[in-house]
Amino acid sequence: MDKFDAIVVGAGPAGCATAYTMAREGLQVLVLERGKYPGAKNMWGGAFFGPVMEEIFPDFWKEAPVERSVSRHTISMLTEHESLSFDFRSDRADKNHGFIILRAKFDQWLAKKAEQAGAIIATSLEADDFLYEGGAVAGVKVGSESFPASVVILADGANSLLAAKAGLRKEFGLHDVKQGVKEVIQLPREVIEDRFGLQDDEGAALEFIGSCTRGLPGGGFLYTNHDSLSVGVVVQLAAVGEQKVKASDLLEDFKNHPLIQRYISKGKTVEYSAHLIPVTGVKILPTFAKDGILITGDAAGLVLGTGLILEGANFAMASGVAAAQTVIKAKKAGDFTTKALDHYEGLLKSRFVLKELNAFKRAPEFLENERIYNTYPELLCSAAMKMFENDGTVREGSFKTLMGSMKGKISIWQLMKDAWMAKESL
Amino acid sequence: MKVEEKLALNKFEIDKEVHITVDESKCRECNMTVCVYTCPADCYVLRDQHITFSYEGCLECGSCRIACDKGAIKWVNPRGGFGISYQFG
Numbered sequence: 001m002d003k004f005d006a007i008v009v010g011a012g013p014a015g016c017a018t019a020y021t022m023a024r025e026g027l028q029v030l031v032l033e034r035g036k037y038p039g040a041k042n043m044w045g046g047a048f049f050g051p052v053m054e055e056i057f058p059d060f061w062k063e064a065p066v067e068r069s070v071s072r073h074t075i076s077m078l079t080e081h082e083s084l085s086f087d088f089r090s091d092r093a094d095k096n097h098g099f100i101i102l103r104a105k106f107d108q109w110l111a112k113k114a115e116q117a118g119a120i121i122a123t124s125l126e127a128d129d130f131l132y133e134g135g136a137v138a139g140v141k142v143g144s145e146s147f148p149a150s151v152v153i154l155a156d157g158a159n160s161l162l163a164a165k166a167g168l169r170k171e172f173g174l175h176d177v178k179q180g181v182k183e184v185i186q187l188p189r190e191v192i193e194d195r196f197g198l199q200d201d202e203g204a205a206l207e208f209i210g211s212c213t214r215g216l217p218g219g220g221f222l223y224t225n226h227d228s229l230s231v232g233v234v235v236q237l238a239a240v241g242e243q244k245v246k247a248s249d250l251l252e253d254f255k256n257h258p259l260i261q262r263y264i265s266k267g268k269t270v271e272y273s274a275h276l277i278p279v280t281g282v283k284i285l286p287t288f289a290k291d292g293i294l295i296t297g298d299a300a301g302l303v304l305g306t307g308l309i310l311e312g313a314n315f316a317m318a319s320g321v322a323a324a325q326t327v328i329k330a331k332k333a334g335d336f337t338t339k340a341l342d343h344y345e346g347l348l349k350s351r352f353v354l355k356e357l358n359a360f361k362r363a364p365e366f367l368e369n370e371r372i373y374n375t376y377p378e379l380l381c382s383a384a385m386k387m388f389e390n391d392g393t394v395r396e397g398s399f400k401t402l403m404g405s406m407k408g409k410i411s412i413w414q415l416m417k418d419a420w421m422a423k424e425s426l
Numbered sequence: 427m428k429v430e431e432k433l434a435l436n437k438f439e440i441d442k443e444v445h446i447t448v449d450e451s452k453c454r455e456c457n458m459t460v461c462v463y464t465c466p467a468d469c470y471v472l473r474d475q476h477i478t479f480s481y482e483g484c485l486e487c488g489s490c491r492i493a494c495d496k497g498a499i500k501w502v503n504p505r506g507g508f509g510i511s512y513q514f515g
Contacts, residue, residue, distance in 0.1 A: 034503055034504075034506045034507075035507070035511060036439070036507050036511050037511075039512065039515055040510070040511040040512055040515075041486060041509075041510065041511075041512070042512065042515050043512055043514075043515040044515070102514045102515055103512065103514075103515030104512050104513055104514055104515040107515075123506075123507070124506040124507030125506040126503050126504075126505055126506040128502065128503070142506065143505075158488070159486065159487060159488030159491070161501075161502065161503060171491075171492060172492055173492065174492060174493060177489075177492060179464070179466060179487065179489050181466045183432065184514040228514070230514075237464060237489055237492065237493065240463050240464050240489075241458070241460040241463055241464055241493055244459070244463050245463065246463050246466070246468075247466050248429050248432075248466050248467075248468070252427065255427075269427060269432065269435060270435055270513075270514065271435055271436060271512065271513060271514045271515075272429075272432035272433060272435060272436060272485075273436075273485060273510075273512055273514075273515060274466035274467065274485040274487045274489075275485075275487050276487050276488055276489060276492070
């Protein structure tokens with residue numbers, strides 16, 4: 001078999017970005033995807049920021065299978081019966097506010113782009129081991145078949161089996177990942193636009209904390225697709241195991257919450273999906289390069305989670321491009337050793353990828369504070385309940401009402417500590 | 427809506443080759459049942475104090491692989507082309 005310049009494992013955003021960038025420079029690139037088609041194994045919440053996508057494919061949204069572009073973004077705190085929301089809308093929202101996208105369509109489009117640039121995309125092939133030459137990775141194996149290459153780029157996602165096999169990182173622990181579960185619920189597009197106050201291709205990205213995870217670290221989400229909704233829950237895997245709460249049950253509770261129930265009413269569930277998200281940022285970063293191998297995207301743990309932001313695909317694509325630039329340089333020099341491939345980490349450091357992960361390095365710890373998911377939503381919803389009611393008794397000022405709601409739930413000291421931690425982490 | 431009803435909506439190509447094997451002797455020494463709760467597809471069920479397992483509805487998230495610290499779960503991906511195929515994702 002011919003030796004490829006590079007073999008990419010996984011045809012998701014990281015894999016396709018890296019394959020496209022290398023193929024465009026004339027490198028011989030093979031992408032191995034274990035699904036029947038690119039995207040077959042992939043899911044996400046649904047909102048996507050596209051600056052790197054835009055760098056690679058200017059005006060991509062005009063052509064790519066984008067469901068809607070985000071013009072409304074809400075963050076809501078939920079208790080069992082109440083919700084209190086921060087609702088941002090803009091009729092000036094542009095491409096920088098993100099897009100809502102479904103992976104099965106999008107990843108296929110992206111892979112097609114890499115293919116048009118000259119990469120070979122081979123589906124239904126599961127790379128399960130490496131070829132070695134003098135201790136350096138020299139390709140991959142698919143069962144008994146060998147695929148030699150000068151370099152292998154891992155882009156096989158959060159549940160990468162090859163990352164640990166290559167000795168690039170330890171397995172993620174229970175505290176390092178969140179589990180996302182999601183349903184795609186079909187509704188006519190006019191109903192979606194009416195319910196969420198949208199016009200044409202405008203989209204809404206709704207995020208929730210509080211009772212949707214029964215106070216456990218995580219949250220709920222609802223994104224409007226063209227003619228369906230993506231409704232799901234993300235929860236820390238450690239909490240699921242310790243508290244013996246299933247994410248699938250949380251999702252049912254979430255769907256039955258009075259606020260959500262009205263949004264999804266009369267909809268028809270057409271798919272149920274689940275995935276892991278690495279969330280502890282710099283704590284779980286891998287060895288980015290070894291002789292003949294690089295690691296990108298979720299497989300490398302390159303996800304930014306700050307509570308307000310949960311961003312993986314944009315990071316994945318940036319790491320894919322950086323890996324490609326490294327390999328292009330390495331090919332020119334004819335050197336694929338660790339020393340040459342270490343250039344990759346330098347590129348990640350010089351871009352937002354490692355800069356932002358470092359800037360928010362305390363966020364994962366802050367986000368383990370259960371008061372965020374429990375005490376604060378309850379406190380603020382009960383204060384709102386009081387402020388917006390008149391039961392005939394003499395009313396107190398808003399500040400006093402808020403202080404009254406805090407009584408027995410949280411001390412001023414804890415509140416100040418949490419506020420300080422928030423300032424330091426976010 | 428039950429998990430099994432949801433899974434019935436998904437497209438699976440089920441392989442004859444099993445991609446997850448569970449060493450039940452190790453499960454007998456474990457009362458954590460962390461696999462039962464972390465699996466979003468209810469592949470692990472506790473019946474009469476025994477873990478029973480089926481791989482057919484596996485969504486390939488890898489949660490159980492990370493969660494089981496008894497080394498009872500042996501996990502490989504389904505062979506290429508088999509397992510879940512998301513239509514939406």
